[in-house]
Amino acid sequence: MGQDQSSVFDLAAVAAASNGGNNDPLLPPARYIGAPQKPSKMPYNKYVAYDKQVPFDFPERTWPGKRLQRAPRWCSVDLRDGNQALVNPMDSERKLRFWNLLVSMGFKEIEVGFPSASETDYDFIRMLIERELIPDDVTIVVLTQAREHLIRKTYECLKGAKRAIVHFYNSVSVLQREVVFRKDKAGIKKLATDAAALCKELEGEAKGIDLYYEYSPESFTGTEPEYAVEVCNAVIDVIKPTPEHPMIINLPATVEMTTPNVFADEVEYVSNHLVPRDAVVLSLHPHNDEGMGVAATELAVLAGADRVEGCLLGNGERTGNVDLVTLGLNFLTQGIDPQIDYSNVPEIRKTVEYCNQIKISERHPYAGNFVFTAFSGSHQDAIKKGLEARQVAADRAGADLDSFVWLVPYLPIDPKDIGRSYEAIIRVNSQSGKGGMAYLLKTNHNLDLPKRLQVEFEKVVQNYADETKKEVKDEDIWRLFKDEYLPVEESGATAAGVVVGDSKDETLEQWGRLKLLKVSVSSGEDGSDTVLKARILDRGVNVGVDEPVEREVSGIGNGPIAAFLNAVSNFGIEASVMDYVEHTMSVGTDAMAASYVECQIGEEDNTSIVWGVGIDTSIVTSSLKAIISAINRSER
Ligand SMILES: CC(=O)SCCNC(=O)CCNC(=O)[C@H](O)C(C)(C)COP(=O)(O)OP(=O)(O)OC[C@H]1O[C@@H](n2cnc3c(N)ncnc32)[C@H](O)[C@@H]1OP(=O)(O)O
């Protein structure tokens, strides 16, 4: 750059001094409630707004009115861009494992390395070629700087390959032209066209290879789009691609510097000005510096990009390359086939974490541990209702549930479609209402609690959550439930995986005055009333102090429940049933039934309303046990 030209720093300093960000103190304040925000001490006037660095306007844009309609061509750069960003770059064992994953998922273009950078990269690519590990429908991409000795080494590495894409790049940005290359625009363009010309020359040494090219105006986001087009068209002019044998022009957001709409404008501008456009596959290579890589990519696809480079789960330099898993599954949830198999996200994650030696976040889209988990009550309630409503709608339509349309509040995707399960969808802590524990009791213990019982038990769970200040796990909920409603059970009977009152649970102390030992029910002499005889263990009002006694009692009523209430009046207990719900818990000969009764217990002004729960193979016995459960609870 000549002495007479201004430095990028001078221009930036001027822009910064003249309010170089777009911070405008004269704008009326945003509406607010309470105290106004105060100016911070942050050094915002050290930074220059993007439009002051790279002024660009493109009112002809058409992308905002478009919608995603099909998946772009995908290229994984995990083995190159992802790899170059690792503390310990992959050895060949990890590279091969990653390669196998990518091939199995259906990637047809895979950037396999930077062969002139290291022996590991070079040897890995040689291994793929020599051991014939590259399926016929997969094309490898190799990266090189636009420098002669590196390009030569790249061609040497490709010997024997069936098909390959040579990807050469040089930065064209305003900043790098000055500080890295110290060349003017013409000098930078010449770097690119010289590299293109050398590639053409070396084709003689690449006989037998079906060879394609990719050129990246690196740091495109820091470049005037008009100049990027000028360089790309100059490269295209040397390579001379055709519609039958196209080349790739790859626009890297090497550093994400602006909002996605501006990136999309720039991509649409380039797309409109490449010549001949039909001989070019227009590609994107977004990074995620401002956390908008996925958004920028989706808008830029609307703007005309044909192809997207990225990494699985967003590995890559600094904040990473754009995440291909998120992008692909975003397409899926728009009803568009991503054309990549994401059906086993846990396996993808396992391999990626192993190869990169980097763990992903709990909240990573689609793949993180928590993304199918709701802790908060209103979300749990809505998910539970949504899953039930979907089941009902599928049954009504006679449709297979797995393929039935997915509409569930708070869950944009069916976890099953990506190899995840519902197990952890709902987790309970102090932020959860009744829905969460009701869902867990239903899913894991086949107990479908009536609404008012949910409200009652939720208080027990909430107290426990507030006391422990921790997540309440399924096993905690089950212990609390047994302790609250099934304290006198001992049998350890099992049905559908449910252990009722497991006597081995030594953490639970048995409590409760009455325990039903035996019952027989018969019709009265005239056939109208039910006569019930029951053997009941009475541990006394002061359980553990009073001596337990077994008593035979009988009662009569217009059904087993009424007869039983009549029988327990022998203990001086007045009880009436206000609500009663029952359901089977499983099918088969040893099927269990669950009964829930809401009882009013006591007399006149000394009454309480409590729920009781009973579980038994006999529906009658389960309902009587539920009454005992309510009586015991009222005395607790
Ligand atoms: C945005 C990206 O991700 S680009 C890919 C980046 N990936 C990597 O760099 C990983 C692999 N790279 C490497 O191992 C090394 O950089 C090598 C082996 C390729 C080259 O190493 P070195 O020769 O030591 O050079 P280095 O990469 O530091 O580059 C310095 C020189 O190359 C020039 N240069 C850098 N990039 C390019 C390019 N794309 N095209 C042409 N020249 C370039 C620089 O201007 C500088 O020139 P100077 O010495 O005249 O000032």
Ligand SMILES: CC(C)C(=O)C(=O)O
């Ligand atoms: C080499 C190029 C495509 C790159 O990785 C980038 O610019 O981020």
Ligand SMILES: [Mg+2]
């Ligand atoms: Mg990159």
